[in-house]
Amino acid sequence: MSAGASWFARGCLAVAHDLIGCELLVDGVGGTVVECEAYARDEPASHAFPGPTQRNASMFGPAGRLYVYRSYGIHWMLNIVCGEQEGAGEAVLIRALQPTTGLELMRARRGRDAELELCRGPGRLGQALAIGPGLDGEPVGAGRVAFDPGRPSGPVEQSTRIGITRARELPWRFSLAGSPYVSPTRRSRSA
DNA sequence: GGTATGATTGACT
DNA sequence: GTCAATCATACCA
DSSP, X not given: OOOOGGGGOSOHHHHHHHHTTOEEEETTEEEEEEXXXXXXXXXXXXXXXXXXXXXXXXXXSOSSBEEEEEETTTEEEEEEEEOSSTTOOEEEEEEEEEEEEOHHHHHHHHOSOOHHHHSBSHHHHHHHTTOOGGGTTOBBTBTTEEEEOOOOSSOEEEEOOSSOSSXXXXXXXXXXXXXXXXXXXXXXXXX
16 A cells, blocks of 8 residues: 655655656546656755755655645646655656546546646646645645555666756656656757 | 746747 | 746845
């Protein structure tokens, strides 16, 4: 069943890697994680890099909780706090899910997207799962957020993170190789 | 107090 | 391929 907070009380890289293939449900809606990215404390791409602020407060809280924030004024991003000890300032960004539960609700929330596009990309995922400020700090594996550890159905691919401008070289993005539910790699910001 | 920026997406040329 | 939408936070004056 649900794993305790201890599952997330590890380094963000290990958590991000193991997260592929796990099942995540918010209010009974969700699916299998197929893509995520790790964010540590001491790298400039991370929200934790500048130190604790009001926005990223959850990132410095106990592991196994959600860190939710708004990006570009429009999208809600879903993260899970991790780290070997509380206050580590590490988190994993959930970038894409393979929808398994609550398909109808997701479709209703997002319009009439194909199943493939319901949760492909962090912004879409946030919309499909109705992520909002009320979920910030919510414990994972209890209450509104269900979590089941699982194993990936295929090889896990490691690559560079997407959509960031700093520390782009760190290969901290994990995805299920060959999965059509993984967000397409945008190359507009390539150097 | 004012301005620049972002872990994105969707629409348009 | 290029650009607008949209707003809280960060940083400078």
